[in-house]
């Protein structure tokens with residue numbers, strides 16, 4: 001089956017509360033359940049996706065939530081950006097890409113690259129000096145994805161789950177007047 005190539009990236013509002021809550025918990029469980037105990041995972045998810053936490057964040061001008069939809073308007077992924085946040089290693093203040101997750105069935109098709117292009121554009125218009133993020137050092141695919149989008153590693157920070165101590169790479173993409181980034185075209189599924 002060939003994937004239709006259109007993609008919609010939408011700024012989420014409080015109206016999208018249930019959709020964000022659902023895709024946020026689903027994608028995290030799909031990709032990262034193994035680094036938590038079952039109870040630790042639920043507690044971690046509730047930090048961002050409990051009803052009060054998510055309502056507050058969706059209403060805050062300091063946070064941007066994006067929904068990524070395929071050509072049939074199905075939600076395939078989402079991202080969360082925190083504005084004007086200090087990156088802990090170099091100290092630069094910019095947009096923290098706190099979350100970018102796609103359903104397991106939607107990865108590797110070009111949606112993430114389209115989303116990053118959009119995020120770079122929005123962050124540039126907001127005069128952010130950089131975009132930065134933390135990615136598990138074990139997440140080689142994620143690091144390759146960010147490197148392809150112009151991010152470079154500036155160091156490592158530790159992240160503790162309830163069952164493991166994990167290294168995370170901090171990656172930064174400085175934003176300048178010329179932020180051209182050409183994403184790969186969307187790829188069809190086999």
Ligand SMILES: CC(C)(COP(=O)(O)OP(=O)(O)OC[C@H]1O[C@@H](n2cnc3c(N)ncnc32)[C@H](O)[C@@H]1OP(=O)(O)O)[C@@H](O)C(=O)NCCC(=O)NCCS
Pocket residue numbers: 031100101102103106107108109110111112113114133134135136139140141142144145
């Ligand atoms: C990382 C992620 C956001 C990238 O989005 P994507 O739509 O899969 O990426 P694209 O199709 O635009 O680009 C593909 C590139 O991303 C990288 N990649 C990372 N994870 C991947 C995955 N699970 N499947 C395929 N490609 C992946 C590869 O470098 C790939 O390039 P390659 O084909 O040349 O090797 C997405 O794969 C994802 O949600 N992964 C799981 C959750 C995650 O790791 N989030 C980031 C946490 S910091």
